[in-house]
Amino acid sequence: MTPGRAAFSRSIVVQPDASQLREIxxxxxxVAADATLDAERTFDLKVxxxxxxxxxxxxxxxxxxxxxxxxxxxxxxxxxxxCDRGGFRLPNTxxxxxRDHRGLGLPLMVALMDEVRITKLSGGGTKVTLSVTIPTPVxx
Amino acid sequence: xxxxxxxxxxxxxxxxxxxxxxxxxSTLSTAIDDVLDADQHVVLLDVTQVDYMDSGGxxxxxxxxxxxxxxxxxxxxxxxxxVRRLIQIVGLALDSSFRVFDDDAAAEQALRExxxx
Numbered sequence: 720m721t722p723g724r725a726a727f728s729r730s731i732v733v734q735p736d737a738s739q740l741r742e743i744x745x746x747x748x749x750v751a752a753d754a755t756l757d758a759e760r761t762f763d764l765k766v767x768x769x770x771x772x773x774x775x776x777x778x779x780x781x782x783x784x785x786x787x788x789x790x791x792x793x794x795x796x797x798x799x800x801x802c803d804r805g806g807f808r809l810p811n812t813x814x815x816x817x818r819d820h821r822g823l824g825l826p827l828m829v830a831l832m833d834e835v836r837i838t839k840l841s842g843g844g845t846k847v848t849l850s851v852t853i854p855t856p857v858x859x
Numbered sequence: 860x861x862x863x864x865x866x867x868x869x870x871x872x873x874x875x876x877x878x879x880x881x882x883x884x885s886t887l888s889t890a891i892d893d894v895l896d897a898d899q900h901v902v903l904l905d906v907t908q909v910d911y912m913d914s915g916g917x918x919x920x921x922x923x924x925x926x927x928x929x930x931x932x933x934x935x936x937x938x939x940x941x942v943r944r945l946i947q948i949v950g951l952a953l954d955s956s957f958r959v960f961d962d963d964a965a966a967e968q969a970l971r972e973x974x975x976x
Contacts, residue, residue, distance in 0.1 A: 737882035744878070744911065762941040766913045773881040773915065823914035823949060830948050 727753060730789040735779035735803060740769050743788055747799070750790040754797040754853045763831040764851055768799055770824035771847040775803035784844075796833075797853050804844040862890050867963060868970040870901050872936070876908040879916035888919045895923070900931030901973065903966055907937040917949055924956055932973075934958040936966050 731746045733739040744765045751761040768788065775786050784804035791798050828835045834850040860877040873890050894902050902923050906912075923933050933956060938946065943959065951957050960966040 737880070740880045740882050741878065744880075759941060759944075762911070765911060766945065769880060769913045769915075773913075776881070823917055827914055827945075827948065 726792055728789070728791040730787055732785045732787045734783065735776045735786045735805075737773065737776050739776075739786070740772055743768060743772055746788060747790075750792075750797065750799070754792050755855050756797065756851065756853060760851055764797070764799070764849070767828045767831045767835075767849050768801065770828050771801040771849065774824050774847070775801060775805065775845065778845075779803060779805045792853065795852055797851050799849045801847045801849070802840065802844060804840075804842075806843055807839040807845050860886065862887065864890075867903060868967050868974070870899065870903060870970055871897075872903040872905050872963075872966075874905040874908075878911035879909060879919070880911070880913055881915035884915035884919050887916070888922060891919065891923045895926050900927070901970065902927060902931075902933045903936065903970075904934070905936040905963070906939075906942060909942060910939065912942050912945060914949075917945065917951070920951060920957070924951075924954060928956050932956045932958055934960055934966055934969065936960045937962055 729750060731743070733742060747765050747768050748761060751764055756764065772786060772788065779786075787802045789800045789802070825835075828847070828849060832849045833852050834848075836848040838846040838848065840846055860875060860879055860883045863874045863876075865872050865874060871894050873887075873894070875887065879887060891902055891904075920933065920935075927933055935946075935958075938959060946952050946959070952959065958969060960969065
């Protein structure tokens with residue numbers, strides 16, 4: 720079993736602040752490399768995760784509840800979960816790509832990922848689950 | 860993200876280096892506003908050295924387009940394949956006031972054509 724093909728699970732926890740997006744992207748790059756994603760899919764994943772996190776940051780308000788990003792590689796899928804403990808909110812939605820500051824995040828996530836799920840967490844908070852198919856199945 | 864400015868056929872070009880995201884997009888927005896406030900009809904962004912952009916950056920482009928629509932255009936120079944793809948996905952590539960150039964020479968030619976009309 721080569722290291723790049725082993726199933727793995729990893730996470731980081733950051734403060735809900737836009738200045739943390741850079742650190743989150745470095746995390747996603749490392750995970751994508753281990754999942755053997757190519758440069759294009761790595762870019763897609765970085766954008767999608769950033770959109771999910773930016774949305775959580777925007778809705779966190781004065782709350783300092785941390786934002787967690789978990790990555791797990793199973794079978795043919797790399798799954799990333801972005802969880803915040805603010806109140807539940809739907810990501811800003813729009814009719815397709817509305818020509819506005821807001822509303823781009825969710826359509827971009829959907830356009831770039833193979834699957835997007837938004838879950839209301841019990842006890843408050845939101846989980847956005849992003850999945851991409853990986854080129855080489857990992858060994859579980 | 861680092862910004863610098865140079866001139867192309869008398870028009871300021873904002874040259875961007877690094878990553879444009881929700882955390883730093885306002886810096887770029889301010890730089891573009893400075894160009895627009897100087898009553899320029901064209902905004903040019905050199906994104907040759909931009910390796911990452913998300914909707915934070917796209918929002919800045921959309922804001923600039925809104926301000927420019929009646930009087931000119933927004934051009935970006937040499938986006939990498941990922942940034943180019945993002946621009947297509949959000950439909951910016953279809954906007955008649957938005958232009959993508961492969962290099963400075965192509966942008967300069969468009970500037971000269973704009974100056975003649």
